[in-house]
Amino acid sequence: MKNRTIHHLSHIDLDGYSCQLVMHYTPYKKLNYNANYGAEVKQKLDMILENIQKAKESAYILITDLNLTADESKWLTHQVKKLNENNYNIQLQLLDHHGSGEDSANKYDWYYLDTTRCATKITYDFAKEHYEFDEPTWMQKYVDVVNAVDLWKQEEKENFEYGKVCMRLVTETRELGRVMFAEEDFKYKLSLLHEAAKMIHIPDAPIALDEKIHFLKKDFFKKEKNNTLDNLATKYIVELLGRQRAEKTIYYKGYRGYxxxxxxxxxxxxxxxxxxxxxxxxxxDVSSRGTMSLRANNQVSVSQISKEWAGGGGHPNAAGGRIQGFKEQFRYDKVKEQIERLINEKESRAGDLDYKKEEE
Incomplete structure (x- = not known):
């Protein structure tokens, strides 16, 4: 394991992120990915396999709190086998508790299923048995909290109530986009769960955590001066956008866009x-449904761009529209491919862009 990179794919709820919190306390090199059910699982698995091939190194694919369909399990088994036959050294392990994965669990030895424990508890027990594991003092209690709320064990009142607040801590942490800022969003959520875990033994822990959530969020974004959460998050996001300019720049008729x-x-x-x-x-900014929101600062008419791209409109500095036939993606590179195809098509058809400010 020491010579392998762990590519850890997990769900996007409290249980899924908590599996990754458990694995944080193993000493191995890890790359973390998260997905919801549906097409996102396949896209993230594709990304993992691509990253393994780029790195050309031994790898351990760990999937937690996600059950794969029979087709997905068959496909993944085939892909890993094919890479291993080409001198890759890849090991595959899935740890899950959803009964819908029973067919795959019965067929593949890498697919571990136990419906009596949440995925965090399965991962915790598995880590203690199979990995080097530097367990913090709060870990077992935290795992019991996640297990209680994920399996909806209301009779475990203390753990259940704290788990409900932790669950909201994840579901209401939406300041950063999971696709656009996957790494930063992951760090954000894990930092909040770390803080929640540290508070687990204090008196009236559910109330204390509930009242502190706003301040925990601000602490993540705050660098120097205090401000509102919106302003702190906006400054943080603008800086992230700036650092990613090389990858996310587009051009339309000679105009530089982001x-x-x-x-x-x-x-x-x-x-x-x-x-x-x-x-x-x-x-x-394009949404998962293909709606787009454009902004300019007197350099070009985004109303004209919106009209040419999607039959939309608005004002010279603020416009919007909806891209017909846009396919939801869970990887930024796939989004950019769609938009650049659209741009190439429109540039070949449209006339010269009038960049002058239009009459409102």
Whole structure:
């Protein structure tokens, strides 16, 4: 295990992230991925396999709190076998508790299923048995909390009540987009769960954590001066956007744009980005449903861009529309491929872009 990188894919709820919190206390190199059910699972598994091939190193694929369909299990088994036949050294392990995975569990030895424990508890017990594991003092209690709320054991009142607050800590942590800022969003959620775990033994822990959530969030984003959570998060996101300029820049008819995905709050974040990086003419944020929100700062008419791209409209500095036929993606590179195809198509058809400010 010491010479392998663990590629850990887990669910996006409290149980899923808590599996990764458990694995945080193993000494191995880890890359973390998260997915909800459906098409996202396959896309993230594709990403894992691509990353393994790029790195050309031994790997351990760990999947927790996600049950794979029979087709997904068959496909993944085939892909790993094919890579291993080409001199890769990949080991596969799934730890889950959803009964819908029974068929796969009966067929594949890498698919471990136990419906009596949540995935966090399965991962915790598995780690103690099979991995080097530097367990903190609060870990067992925290695992019991997750187990109580995930299996809805209301009779375990103390653990159940604290688990409900921890569950909300994850579901209401939406300041960062999971696709656009996957690594930072993961760190954000794990930092909050770490803080929750440290408070687990204090008196009236559920109430104390409930009252502290807002301050824990602010502490993550705060660097120097205090401010509102919205302003702190906006500054943090604008800085993230800036650091990713090389990958996320697009061009349309000679104008430089920035493509974001699922960030939202474009009026504040978009305008903040354009003020921080005036070399950009516009920014466009696309949602999972294909709706787009564009902002400019008097350098180009985004109303005209929106009209040409999607038959949309608005004002010269603020416009929107919806891209017909947009396919929801869970990887930024796939989003950019779609938008660049759209741009190439529109550039080949449309006339010259009138960048002058239009009459409102």
């Amino acid at each position: 493509l974001s995905y699922g960030v939202g709050n474009t009026s504040i974040i978009g305008n903040g980005f354009l003020l921080a990086y005036p070399e950009y003419d516009f920014i466009v």
